[in-house]
Amino acid sequence: MLETPICDAYIRITRTADHLLVYEDFFITDHYGKSIKIPLYTETAQEKEASPYLLYQVEISKKGHAKLIIQNIAIFANVTAILSMLLPPYRKDEAILSISLKEPHFSSKSHEVAIDPKGGIDAMLQEVIIPTSITVHLGRPNRDGENLTVPFLYYLKNVASSEIYPTWPREAIKANVWAQMSLALNRVFTEWYRSQGYNFDITNSTAYDQAFVKNRVIYDNVAEIVEEVFQEYIQKKNFTEPFYAEYCDGKIAQCPGMKQWGTQDLATRGYDALSILQYYYGDTIRIVSSDTIQDIRPSYPGTPLQLGSVGKDVAMLQAFLNAIAINYPAIRPIFPVNGEFETATQSAVRTFQRQFNLTVDGIVGRTTWYRISFIFVAVRKLAELGSLGYLSTLYSGVWQQRVLRQGDRSVETQLMQYYLSSIRLFYPEIPEVSIDGRFGAGTYNAILAFQKRFGLTADGLVGQATWDRIYQVYTSISNQLPPTNAPLPYPGIPLQLGTSGDAVEAVQNAINILAKQYTDIPSVNVDGIFGAATRNAIRNFQSLFDLTADGIVGVKTWELLFSIAAQLQANTADTAILQHQLNMIAKYYPSVDSVPVSGVFDEATQASLTDFQTLMGLPLKEGTDALTIDVLDSCFHELSS
Template identity: 65%
Template sequence: MLEEIIIPRTITVHLGRPNTAAENLTVDFVYYLKNVASSEIYPTWPYEALRANIWAQMSLVLNRVYTEWYRGRGYPFDITNSTAYDQAFVKGRNIYDSVAAVVDEVIGQFLQKPYFREPYYAEYCDGKIAQCPGMKQWGTLDLANRGFDSTRIIRYYYGETMQFRETDNVQYITPSYPGYALRRGSQGQNVFIIQELLNGIAVNYPNIPLIYPPDGIFGEVTERAVRTFQQQFNLSVDGIVGQTTWNQISRIYVAVRKLAELGSLGRPQGYFTGLWTGRVLRRGDVGIEVQQLQYFLSVIAQTYTNIPPVDIDSRFGAGLERSVRAFQREFGLAQDGLVGQVTWNTIYETYIALTQ
């Protein structure tokens, strides 16, 4: 999984289903998108329908690149041309002028959910022969003819909170693996990334030890988490993050967070920076945000004895609710046991004040 959203200079397309023997064709990325759009939609459709479809196509392929969906599995390509898995691409096909003009206009633009880091996996289908929970291509034609602009069309299918982003970060695709193994004693951003991803995976695999605070230092707890992960997923158990373990950690994180699905749980922006994720936390919730809340409160409880200490287990249970209510009472907040933006920010600011 990449650390930044890029517009690839080139992209390698597998001309078939992932596991079938077929040609791998490397093409200019802008040409790829023009080919996909010319293969998927009609050039006579209204501008607003074309634009909505091309936004979705752009976002879907950028999600494939960002998540290293195929490269992380050892395939020598970035996407397929099978509509059962990805989107249509026809080698050598003609490109429609009306479609090409819209691609040139929106190149670099993509969809993203609020507080998430990955380009949105904008699943779509034709809506006539094939059905899906995402955007319906023929439906976009109907909506455009009814006066919907492209923004309204996108939000009609993907939700009112969908964000429209743009980047000019054009570069060749390079693997996320740093090129060297991480092990006990390693330090830096790559160690922090592994800690982030393992903590996310531990929500679904609670036998993996949580690494708190994630600090970019490969110590004893990180090594134990790596070893447990390796044992869980049948890898060589050596506590070292080489390329195979790195790719598997990334792949499992993408899977458990559903980053390449319509209902993505998201890779939170600003992991462990105290940035509120836009999600009100309450009893019954499970996830990365709950982990962080538990850690912040566990530190605060060491100083504020009226606040009960909490375990860090990713689950918002009765004990965490009691601690939240006690914190709210201590700091003059509404004692509802819910962690919205005000309560979250106050907890984080208190944590920072105690740890600086």
Template identity: 65%
Template sequence: MLEEIIIPTSITVHLGRPSSPAENLTVDFIYYLKNVASSEIYPTWPYEALRANIWCQMSLVLNRVYTEWYRSRGYNFDITNSTAFDQAFVKGRNIFDSVSRIVDEVIGQYLQRPFYREPYYAEYCDGKIATCPGLKQWGTLDLANRGYDSMRIVRYYYGDTILLRESDNVQPITSSYPGYPLEIGSFGQPVFIIQELLNGIAVNYPNIPLIYPPDGIFGSVTESAVETFQRQFNLLVDGVVGRSTWNMLSRIYVAVRKLAELGSLGRLEGYFTGLWTGKVLRRGDVGIEVQQLQYFLSIVAEEYESIPAVTVDSRFGAGLERSVRAFQREFGLVQDGLVGESTWNTIYEVYESLI
């Protein structure tokens, strides 16, 4: 995965299904988007319908670029033109003027969920020949004719929390791999990234040791987590994160967090910064947010005898609920065992004061 959302200068399209021996074509990104829009929607549709569709097309391809969906699998392209996998692109086709004008207007605009770092995987289909749980292209025509604007059309299909973002971060697509192996003694942002990915994957593969606190230092716990991951996914078990392990970490993280699905669990904005993610945590929850809560509260519990000790295991069980209620009692909060914004922020503030 990339560390930032980019608007590519160019993109390489595979003219067929991913595994087919088809041509790869590298084109300017803005031409790519105009080609897709001209191939998938009618230029006579209302402006609001066209714009809503183009936002979705933009978001889907940016998601493919951000997640390195094909590159991390060893392919030498960024997206296909197969609508079974991606979106339509026709080599050498004419571009409609009405579509071209709107693409020029909205280039760099994409959809995103609050607190998530990836562009939203805005799945869509025509709604006549094919059906899907996302946006229906023919349905956008009906909604536009009923007076819906583009954002209202998008939210009709994806929910009221969907956001429209804009970026001018135009640059070539480059690999997220830092270019050198990470091992014992390595440090810095690339190490922090693999710690983040391993902790996220460990929610689904609890045999992988959790790395807390994630600190950007490649120590023995990180090495053990890497070795367990390599063993789990049939890689060379050497505790070193070279290109193949890096790519597999990205692929599995994208899969378990569902980053390339409508129901994405998200790559959390501000990972391990204490930023509340907008989700109220409660008994029964499982995930990265629970991990972070457990770690922050475990440090607090070491200093406050009234708060039971906390184990970091990604799962919000009865023991964690007791510790949350005890914390809420200690700090004058509503004792409901739920971790909303107020309880989360107070826990993090107390944690910060202790480290």
């Protein structure tokens, strides 16, 4: 329905405090649906410091329309209040519509986090956008309430007019608007609510977000500042996401972020808006802008990602899983982050799905995508004041301006460990390290060895000089590294008795992987020569998996052999992690036996797992189930931290 201006509407104004009739049917709207500016008496901040405004009631009426009554309109000295209203058609059951506005108030944010355990239906955008509109839920996220979709510019004007006094110094208002803009954009960027199954972008509950008041007046000087800084927001250096600019009033409520009343004091003392923000949030914040103004678009690529998929969505998925792996060590990090969905990525996805009780198929559909994204936002604290950051330049090799040291747990440490692991293939004097994001004694010793080998100060710290040298050495040898988990192409001709070469050697390696799991398949000598032992092993493999047992490696045998070998490698890695976790727990709980970290789920591993299940009061089951893995991960995480 189109909105049309309503002319010749009568306006009646009453002062709320004493019900004094100020104007009665004195002003009428013009053909644009507007009235002239109406002067009203109020009190200055000096006269009434606690509430430097007076409240008025406005009635708007016209024949053929319902009478509209708006109560509690706050009028400040020397500020124009703009009231935009829709006058509905007359209905007998709605002859009078009364709306009571809330008085101006400040945020009283607590540290509650609105997480719905069902999770998983909408989560992380790839770039910062300025939305054309935003959907606001009126009330707490888990309570029933109206959803309003409004232009984003109007949303900011409404929030600013609701949260702060328009009589404050200009720089104080500007600092608050930047903070309000950034908080809202953070909710949009992380899809914080939609990732949990809600159908809105933000709430108007100040316990969770910031105030938005339906049908409120907008103050002209506040609106002017919002329009001036629209498209600008706060960002921390090297971080991608809009800064979660937590704030509170600083009088009634306290918080670790910005104090709204404090901004007024700082502005009075001569601070500009950026200096006010840096006073509260630190010198690393900056003001940036985005020229991308568009409707909010879901981040899910639209089609499932699976084995063989390539592109930036896969690279983002890999980066998210790597970050999550630091908090959930059962997930093996994926390196290199190359945008290719290979078996290592599939294995990490399957582990994630098992960890979070999703369908374990190794395919990243909509539910898995948004659950991964939501957990990434949570572990990196992107929607918190103390964000660890969505690091925009991490995989470029650029130093992230943070010295790494023993005791750290971070994605920077994880990436550095990958570089060292690759370098070690060419420089064996560097000890082996685990790519787990934890800067322990092993990583410390590897750093010392690297620093000694390349003439750096051997202090075990990774500052810019050490980081840059590690990356330089890595890039110089990276093109010589063997492929990781890349599926081998069929050589084009069948492999059989008498054949030799790299393809035969690859088949022999795959046979030996299967031989560890399937006793009917004998291991073979890896020499690249297709002899009788290799033929016999292939025949046994073919018989076991219902193929023609001719001892010849054709297309079907080749594809099935390497497919199963890749899956067994992934399972071996998962079992090795399980054994490592059981050994950590065994150090603290004598009733749990330690086991060799072999990657083979043998009787000793089952016995140790049964000990753990008994200790924790879990159902006794052969192998692992989702509940056992969840408790095991939590216990390991607690002990290792």
